[in-house]
Amino acid sequence: xxxxxxxxxxxxxxxxxxxxxxxxxxxxxxxxxxxxxxxxxxxxxxxxxxxxxxxxxxxxxxxxxxxxxxxxxxxxxxxxxxxxxxxxxxxxxxxxxxxxxxxxxxxxxxxxxxxxxxxxxxxxxxxxxxxxxxxxxxxxxxxxxxxxxxxxxxxxxxxxxxxxxxxxx
Amino acid sequence: xxxxxxxxxxxxxxxxxxxxxxxxxxxxxxxxxxxxxxxxxxxxxxxxxxxxxxxxxxxxxxxxxxxxxxxxxxxxxxxxxxxxxxxxxxxxxxxxxxxxxxxxxxxxxxxxxxxxxxxxxxxxxxxxxxxxxxxxxxxxxxxxxxxxxxxxxxxxxxxxxxxxxxxxxxxxxxxxxxxxxxxxxxxxxxxxxxxxxxxxxxxxxxxxxxxxxxxxxxxxxxxxxxxxxxxxxxxxxxxxxxxxxxxxxxxxxxxxx
Numbered sequence: 001x002x003x004x005x006x007x008x009x010x011x012x013x014x015x016x017x018x019x020x021x022x023x024x025x026x027x028x029x030x031x032x033x034x035x036x037x038x039x040x041x042x043x044x045x046x047x048x049x050x051x052x053x054x055x056x057x058x059x060x061x062x063x064x065x066x067x068x069x070x071x072x073x074x075x076x077x078x079x080x081x082x083x084x085x086x087x088x089x090x091x092x093x094x095x096x097x098x099x100x101x102x103x104x105x106x107x108x109x110x111x112x113x114x115x116x117x118x119x120x121x122x123x124x125x126x127x128x129x130x131x132x133x134x135x136x137x138x139x140x141x142x143x144x145x146x147x148x149x150x151x152x153x154x155x156x157x158x159x160x161x162x163x164x165x166x167x168x169x
Numbered sequence: 170x171x172x173x174x175x176x177x178x179x180x181x182x183x184x185x186x187x188x189x190x191x192x193x194x195x196x197x198x199x200x201x202x203x204x205x206x207x208x209x210x211x212x213x214x215x216x217x218x219x220x221x222x223x224x225x226x227x228x229x230x231x232x233x234x235x236x237x238x239x240x241x242x243x244x245x246x247x248x249x250x251x252x253x254x255x256x257x258x259x260x261x262x263x264x265x266x267x268x269x270x271x272x273x274x275x276x277x278x279x280x281x282x283x284x285x286x287x288x289x290x291x292x293x294x295x296x297x298x299x300x301x302x303x304x305x306x307x308x309x310x311x312x313x314x315x316x317x318x319x320x321x322x323x324x325x326x327x328x329x330x331x332x333x334x335x336x337x338x339x340x341x342x343x344x345x346x347x348x349x350x351x352x353x354x355x356x357x358x359x360x361x362x363x364x365x366x367x368x369x370x371x372x373x374x375x376x377x378x379x380x381x382x383x384x385x386x387x388x389x390x391x392x393x394x395x396x397x398x399x400x401x402x403x404x405x406x407x408x409x410x411x412x413x414x415x416x417x418x419x420x421x422x423x424x425x426x
Contacts, residue, residue, distance in 0.1 A: 045310075046307050046308060046310075047226040047229070047230070047307070048230065048304060048307035049304065049307045049308050052304060052392065052397055055392060055397065056397040058395065062392070062393055066227075066230075067223055067227065070222065070223045070226035070227060071219050071220075071222060071223035071226075074218060074219045074222040074223075075215075075219050078215045078218065078219070082211070087207070087211070088204075088207070088208050088211055088212075091208060091212070117397070125397075126397035126398050127397040127398035127401075128398065166202075166204075166207075167204050169204075
């Protein structure tokens with residue numbers, strides 16, 4: 001790290017300087033955003049299957065789970081798109097982190113209750129054979145994505161984003 | 170300021186003028202609308218899109234429920250109730266079979282245990298309840314599950330549900346999700362022994378989707394029973410595990426003989 005004569009760190013964030021952390025932000029945005037976008041796109045055309053996947057967790061009343069199943073893919077698509085283009089990064093990161101936290105809780109709870117379900121994260125879902133469950137992997141993946149979200153919550157600045165282009169943030 | 174008085178390096182300009190330059194430059198770059206405005210607009214549009222999408226999906230699901238006829242198949246007393254194959258003896262154990270005509274696992278179950286189930290149903294040694302579900306239509310984007318179910322329940326009017334059901338599984342499509350043509354389903358009716366005037370009235374029932382609402386009601390009832398995968402086989406209300414069973418041990422598990 002170099003320091004200029006005014007005592008300012010040369011790597012301190014300014015409007016023009018793209019720092020290494022900004023690229024970390026870009027990576028977090030793209031990973032979280034693309035996963036959400038793909039997950040939403042795969043489910044959005046199959047509302048009934050999506051509703052069944054949510055119902056399979058047996059956490060919410062039947063009709064509430066159904067409506068969430070209908071709406072969730074669209075939420076994923078919108079939040080994923082915002083993250084990919086880097087617009088309203090912090091707001092999108094809040095929603096994405098809440099989603100990931102809810103997914104982690106849902107999957108862990110299904111695991112603990114001994115349900116044998118597919119998380120339904122990318123379509124499909126519902127009961128599967130016990131041997132086919134992959135709870136540790138699903139939890140690890142969503143926890144990793146949650147970290148991406150929390151990082152962006154803490155530091156929404158990133159390279160190649162509309163936020164940066166338009167507002168310098 | 171004399172040149173030799175300035176410190177060496179590129180950052181010699183006084184801090185204030187540097188900031189001015191940055192702000193000037195930034196001012197020309199920040200062409201977008203105010204963050205508050207765009208944040209508010211995007212949030213509102215997003216909420217409207219999600220709510221509208223959910224309402225549309227909900228309405229589509231509702232219209233599917235009210236489409237077609239509301240006839241009940243012969244032998245079924247109410248919406249959502251399963252179809253009982255054969256005439257069970259008093260006190261016979263109840264075997265609930267949840268299946269979707271398009272489900273490959275169901276095809277496997279039918280190939281292995283179908284004859285045993287048929288034997289128990291015909292002998293009346295078990296009360297064989299079919300809960301015909303149709304959720305795979307959503308996955309495969311078609312109506313094959315509902316169409317096959319319609320054909321089967323229309324055949325019930327001539328006491329041929331069982332034969333039709335077995336024909337559908339005996340003629341599973343080569344590729345999952347491919348389904349059956351109308352001509353194939355009509356052939357299953359003929360193969361089941363429905364001919365002449367009966368076939369004509371089977372066709373009227375099939376073409377008019379007379380049992381549509383019953384089929385939807387059974388899907389909903391199955392979901393509410395927590396059936397999220399097919400086949401699910403329940404013996405007296407408890408899900409059975411078929412791992413390692415053959416038709417003989419399956420029959421013994423159900424009937425005790």
